[in-house]
Amino acid sequence: DVKVTQSSRYLVKRTGEKVFLECVQDMDHENMFWYRQDPGLGLRLIYFSYDVKMKEKGDIPEGYSVSREKKERFSLILESASTNQTSMYLCASSFGPRWLAGGTPSTDTQYFGPGTRLTVL
């Protein structure tokens, strides 16, 4: 089974602190993602990475940065935590797109970690 783990289930930090959220997957997936989930807003993509040392901004990258030094690990960094970053953070991974016979692209499903509930006081 695919396993995606996140470093903490619950985290409490103070405003202005630097926060690291770690995500590790064990399936040699090319793609990794960070989302935040807030009531009524669904999941919003913060950053994603499709290869080591590669990153792409998602829909809400402001106030966040990421690091992907190794294929299995994708870190989300809050440089200076603020109260509006209190949220549930979800990491996910997936294989990169593969091509089926006939030239049809097949994009694989995303596998999610259990989430980290971050509270910034």
Next chain:
Amino acid sequence: SQQGEEDPQALSIQEGENATMNCSYKTSINNLQWYRQNSGRGLVHLILIRSNEREKHSGRLRVTLDTSKKSSSLLITASRAADTASYFCAPKTSYDKVIFGPGTSLSVIP
């Protein structure tokens, strides 16, 4: 935005009844996926339907896709209390980037 919009936002049914959730999206897609999230947990993939498919089954799940209407539905038959969760549709166009909607919260009452 390719955000999937689920409808209804909340649904409450008795155990044994069928539950139907709908999803609408805005532009052309390669595929559409449905995910489930139990309270306070990560999302779990349920089923994927490709743009050239109209219906797909997996156990008690039935998914339909109407690309002309840009809509999909998820039917859970003979619901169980364990089906209580939030359900998200995820339409996908480009390179592995999906946009999740706010979800449908399903409560199955024993």
